[in-house]
Amino acid sequence: MMRPDDLSITVYLHKAPVDFRKSINGLAILVEAEMELNPFEKALFAFCNRQRDKIKVLYWERNGFCLWYKRLDKERFKWPNKQASDVITLTTQELNWLLDGFDLWSNKPHQTLNYQSVI
Template sequence: MKMFVEPSDIYLHRPVVDFRKSINGLANIVVAEMNLNVMSGALFIFCNKSKDKLKILYWDKTGFALWHKRLENNKFKWPNAEHENQLVLSEQQLHWLLDGFDIVGHKPLILSNLSL
């Protein structure tokens, strides 16, 4: 995902969200439920009940931006109820999520120095 900011952190809000909420409603969730600073420069990821839509909220130092993605034929692999209410993701995990992969079981790929 190409954006105009380099996020300090990436947070996934695990419980599903009513997607009638926009910037103000999602910002309230960040503050009230996640206990985080919504203006920190972090990305905050939300999913709808049918798991075919994502919203990503972030502050870019001039205002809030809201990114929305809808899948036409699939569903996002959203972490289920056995996991924490919020997860901290790496940039790689964000890309995996957006590409349709299950992020819970994956670990970032670590390349070691191999001598040939």
């Protein structure tokens, strides 16, 4: 069984909102046609609806597709802006943060320092 906390699993985020009437077959077609990825690889494919209150995660497990679904009662998922590329790659840790409500795109790291010498 694929474990969502497995660090070797890549998470692909479909940036554009998806019609959530789509189920396994429709989402697998989106993975192949729009994301240009293989839906049978060891990966998670995450989709969000237009209101950003629902997420579906599709993945292949040995002999069939699995579909995981989360619906929020009050809040909204933080989703990447339109300037980001069509497909975004996340780690499983980042997916967990996204599911917990963190905004991965507004966080900024410390400034990069480029020194030439320690003296």
